[in-house]
Amino acid sequence: MYGTIRHEIRIERPAGQVWELAGNASRLHEWFPGIIECTVDGNQRTIVTATGIPMPEEILACDDTQRRFQYRIVTPIFKHHRGTIDVIDLGDETCLVVYSTEADPRTMAMVIGGGTAAALQELKRQIEGATRQMKGTG
Amino acid sequence: MGRKILFVTTDQQRFDTLGCNGGTVARTPVVDALAAHGIRYERAVPQSVVCMPSRSTMLTGQSPSTHGVWMNGVALPETAPSVAEVLAAAGYRTAIIGKPHFEPFLDAFARFAENGFARAGTFGPHRGFEHFESATHGAAGPLHYARWLNATHPEAVDMYYPVLDSSLEVNAMGGGDNGAPQAWCNNIPREWYHTDWVADRTISWLDSLPVEDDWFCWMSFPDPHHPWDPPASEVGRIDWREVPLPAGYIEKATERERVLDAKPRHWRAWYDGRMVSNYEAPMHWVPATLTADQLREVTALNAVECELIDEAIGRVLAAIAARGQGDDVDIIFTTDHGELGGDFGLMFKGPYHVDALMRLPLIWRPAASAGIGGADITPATVTRPVGLIDLAPTFCKIAGLASAPWMEGKALPVSDADADERGFERVLTEWDSELFGVGVHLRTITRESWVCTTCLPGSAHDGTEGELYNLAEDPLQQANRWDDPQYATVRADLLADLWNHQSPSKLPLRSVEAPV
Numbered sequence: 024m025y026g027t028i029r030h031e032i033r034i035e036r037p038a039g040q041v042w043e044l045a046g047n048a049s050r051l052h053e054w055f056p057g058i059i060e061c062t063v064d065g066n067q068r069t070i071v072t073a074t075g076i077p078m079p080e081e082i083l084a085c086d087d088t089q090r091r092f093q094y095r096i097v098t099p100i101f102k103h104h105r106g107t108i109d110v111i112d113l114g115d116e117t118c119l120v121v122y123s124t125e126a127d128p129r130t131m132a133m134v135i136g137g138g139t140a141a142a143l144q145e146l147k148r149q150i151e152g153a154t155r156q157m158k159g160t161g
Numbered sequence: 162m163g164r165k166i167l168f169v170t171t172d173q174q175r176f177d178t179l180g181c182n183g184g185t186v187a188r189t190p191v192v193d194a195l196a197a198h199g200i201r202y203e204r205a206v207p208q209s210v211v212c213m214p215s216r217s218t219m220l221t222g223q224s225p226s227t228h229g230v231w232m233n234g235v236a237l238p239e240t241a242p243s244v245a246e247v248l249a250a251a252g253y254r255t256a257i258i259g260k261p262h263f264e265p266f267l268d269a270f271a272r273f274a275e276n277g278f279a280r281a282g283t284f285g286p287h288r289g290f291e292h293f294e295s296a297t298h299g300a301a302g303p304l305h306y307a308r309w310l311n312a313t314h315p316e317a318v319d320m321y322y323p324v325l326d327s328s329l330e331v332n333a334m335g336g337g338d339n340g341a342p343q344a345w346c347n348n349i350p351r352e353w354y355h356t357d358w359v360a361d362r363t364i365s366w367l368d369s370l371p372v373e374d375d376w377f378c379w380m381s382f383p384d385p386h387h388p389w390d391p392p393a394s395e396v397g398r399i400d401w402r403e404v405p406l407p408a409g410y411i412e413k414a415t416e417r418e419r420v421l422d423a424k425p426r427h428w429r430a431w432y433d434g435r436m437v438s439n440y441e442a443p444m445h446w447v448p449a450t451l452t453a454d455q456l457r458e459v460t461a462l463n464a465v466e467c468e469l470i471d472e473a474i475g476r477v478l479a480a481i482a483a484r485g486q487g488d489d490v491d492i493i494f495t496t497d498h499g500e501l502g503g504d505f506g507l508m509f510k511g512p513y514h515v516d517a518l519m520r521l522p523l524i525w526r527p528a529a530s531a532g533i534g535g536a537d538i539t540p541a542t543v544t545r546p547v548g549l550i551d552l553a554p555t556f557c558k559i560a561g562l563a564s565a566p567w568m569e570g571k572a573l574p575v576s577d578a579d580a581d582e583r584g585f586e587r588v589l590t591e592w593d594s595e596l597f598g599v600g601v602h603l604r605t606i607t608r609e610s611w612v613c614t615t616c617l618p619g620s621a622h623d624g625t626e627g628e629l630y631n632l633a634e635d636p637l638q639q640a641n642r643w644d645d646p647q648y649a650t651v652r653a654d655l656l657a658d659l660w661n662h663q664s665p666s667k668l669p670l671r672s673v674e675a676p677v
Contacts, residue, residue, distance in 0.1 A: 024597075026597055027597075030672070055270075056270060056272055057269070057270020057271055057272045058270065072269060072270050072271065073270055073271035073272070074269070074270075074271045074280075074303075076269075100327075128327075128328030128329055128330065129328075129597060130267075130328060130329035130330055130440075130676050131329060133234065133267075133673065133675055133676045134267050134269050134329070134675050134676070135269065136673075137234070137265070137272075137672065137673065137674030137675045138269065138270045138272065138674075140672040140674070141270075141272060141672075141674075
């Protein structure tokens with residue numbers, strides 16, 4: 024059976040603004056703590072973790088309409104992996120970002136999932152902080 | 162100069178593995194001598210029966226509900242209070258050497274400081290410890306011991322039992338003579354084994370200090386936590402064939418299962434392999450398959466590990482004496498939680514609040530200069546309940562400091578009379594776990610001769626189940642009185658007392674960052 028982990032966070036900014044960063048496959052390392060490098064070539068992405076381990080991924084979907092990004096890690100330790108980032112417009116100039124991880128072996132869902140929770144916190148910090156700064160300086 | 166503090170912890174050690182506590186398998190003369198000249202606690206209870214919450218309680222002096230490490234895999238915030246910070250601020254030199262585990266080990270993104278020091282070739286500071294030198298149960302991972310072994314004796318790395326399997330689950334692979342899970346023949350030379358390494362590094366750090374400095378050193382042995390893979394050269398100390406079965410092991414399966422069926426449903430469900438509630442035991446091992454010989458062998462290997470720890474402590478004490486500080490050191494010995502060790506046919510640990518996991522070895526040998534044998538403190542046995550939550554205030558007291566306001570316990574009593582005077586009446590223990598749809602939540606009170614556990618509503622329980630044991634009449638906790646009308650008043654009184662003293666959980670619960 025797969026392990027599944029889901030984390031979500033509400034961000035006090037419009038969905039489109041959040042999607043610009045969260046939906047950009049090549050910018051994951053900017054907001055995912057512990058990922059230090061990210062390169063995209065077609066539907067292939069390679070991330071490098073802070074431990075120096077490169078992790079090849081396949082991009083499965085990048086849907087600007089639904090604001091959904093899906094990928095899978097293709098290293099041999101995973102029999103299955105799927106990561107999904109959804110940015111959901113809440114209709115009040117805020118959005119809910121949901122980061123889901125499913126994996127076999129199931130333990131890897133917890134290992135990756137812990138990172139995704141921290142990533143959502145960082146995404147919120149950057150986007151809300153950045154906008155505040157822009158407002159303050161504008 | 163003040164009193165130095167040597168805080169010795171082991172991992173997952175049962176009360177009955179020490180000679181001074183009635184153990185007959187392992188020889189532990191060093192710790193037994195500390196007990197003979199100090200205070201031996203007969204009812205020391207952890208606030209959680211798994212590592213990270215329990216160790217966080219030792220460091221912070223807070224219950225899991227307060228410090229927020231509600232299960233393994235939840236990191237203690239770096240901003241959490243630390244008794245080491247209090248001592249350091251008072252001028253103590255501070256170190257932790259061995260197993261810390263305030264942050265998850267499985268750290269794919271290198272997010273936790275605890276795992277980063279060895280990678281960077283540094284040794285702290287962290288959480289108030291100016292020196293932070295880490296080890297765990299083998300040679301895998303990013304900690305200092307693993308780095309050292311990989312660098313200096315790479316041929317030994319694979320001699321250890323592989324704690325995790327290829328799916329990163331706790332390994333169920335059997336070994337030894339009987340195929341017991343996590344039993345293993347480890348050909349590593351003794352002097353490279355982590356127990357001796359922890360002692361060596363402790364001695365090295367102590368020797369680096371000016372003799373006039375006061376110090377607090379937490380020496381944290383990873384054993385006798387599974388895997389049971391002590392150096393093969395030492396295994397012959399104890400012939401498993403001659404090891405008696407533990408008193409809590411019920412040999413006849415039908416009787417064992419009758420006892421299990423009288424407990425809340427998660428007991429029998431795990432025994433039968435129908436439900437695995439937590440990561441800490443091998444997912445692919447079914448306790449009902451445990452044989453008497455497997456248990457004898459595991460008990461023997463566990464005892465060998467306890468003997469090695471005892472000898473390692475002896476070496477450290479000799480080094481302290483050689484520094485001329487033997488009379489100035491308070492020594493506290495304990496563990497983070499127990500081990501099921503065959504009781505009820507189970508091994509490892511989980512949501513099982515019985516003596517196997519909750520009755521801990523705890524010994525305090527005060528510094529001779531503090532009055533041992535004199536007017537203030539005399540050798541004693543304390544029977545009243547105390548908790549690991551009381552350790553941090555005890556360290557403060559030894560250092561001549563007031564307890565920090567965030568500490569929830571009280572300095573350990575030095576006698577039953579002292580305990581009675583200062584209100585050591587009850588100890589609380591919590592369990593919370595949520596693992597892939599299985600949620601178990603327990604709250605337990607230990608008071609007088611009673612242990613009472615209520616199973617809160619979750620995926621495993623509907624909120625009506627619980628456990629009630631009279632330790633005086635039923636020391637093996639084989640007769641659950643929870644549903645016995647004769648004990649309804651006792652149960653109601655204990656539960657009311659429990660909820661009167663239980664700290665509320667900080668909500669929302671902090672994220673589980675990793676399995677462990």
